[in-house]
Amino acid sequence: MIQTESPLRNRPEMHPAMRPAGNNIITIASGKGGVGKTVLAVSLTQALANAGKKVLLFDGDVGLANVDIQLGLMPELDLATVISGEMSLHDVIFRCDAGGFDLIAGRSGSGSLGSLGVTQLREIRQDLALLGAEYDYIILDLGAGIDDAVKTLSSGLGPKLVITTGDPTSLTDAYAYIKVTTQTAPEADLRILINMAKSEAEGLKIYDKLLSACRNFLQIEPPLAGIIEQDEKVSNAIRAQMGLMTRFPTSRAAGAVEDLARYIIRGTA
Ligand SMILES: Nc1ncnc2c1ncn2[C@@H]1O[C@H](COP(=O)(O)OP(=O)(O)OP(=O)(O)O)[C@@H](O)[C@H]1O
Ligand SMILES: [Mg+2]
16 A cells, blocks of 8 residues: 555644634634534644643534534523623633533524624624633634624634635635635635545645635735545534543544644644
8 A cells, every 4th residue: 555645744733822812712714614624723722722732612603503412411591691791711711621622602583693793893803812811722703704703703814724625615714704704804814625525635636626725816825734534423422512622532533633732732832
């Protein structure tokens, strides 16, 4: 069997000076819905916590907040009380003892981030950046689309992991997110994460397609951060309402997330 070198071997390192001032917020975005943002946000948080890092997971999905559901948690407080002005972000932090990390849970429907204007969203983003001083990393799970809420919440200097699958609509939407983000912030630190690939080789091909579009039309080359293969353990963990890293720590998908966590820690230590 011919051994090919892993495409992940030569990834450029993450920016070494992420802290402080909100630069340690790692945004998970995609453009298209249902490509695995929340799964990744939850498992990456868990992997970083397992590596001894202090991590806060923020459910920034404007439409359908569901980090707590994927984890089978029932936090008493969520963003709704922050949005109504009763409490600060700090007050609604929920300690997830089993996972070893903190969570700010979102709210779907009324009382959700979707009910906020851009000014209020900016305030949330600023408060989140301030919270960053208390953590090694904040993982920000965003909703699908590239509306004002996604744009406002993902503004700032930390790395943005853009998730796509090989599905052409997912690639188009990932490209659209990258285009809009670079138009407003040309210096944005964008990284690509391929999810649900059939193999690492297929993942690399998908990345190359997106890279060509970015090179040709935007004159940028966002690096590859990781490839997560299609793995039925991912959906099994969600059905069990348990984090992938807890339910199936030795699965291929969990291994890929651990690799991503190591990659992030290496570049930001
Ligand atoms: N690597 C994978 N292998 C198999 N299934 C996966 C993988 N990643 C995600 N999935 C499946 O994709 C579905 C959607 O995942 P998830 O909810 O994380 O997507 P999302 O991008 O957060 O969606 P939304 O845009 O609605 O917030 C899940 O039900 C999960 O089972
Ligand atoms: Mg989601």
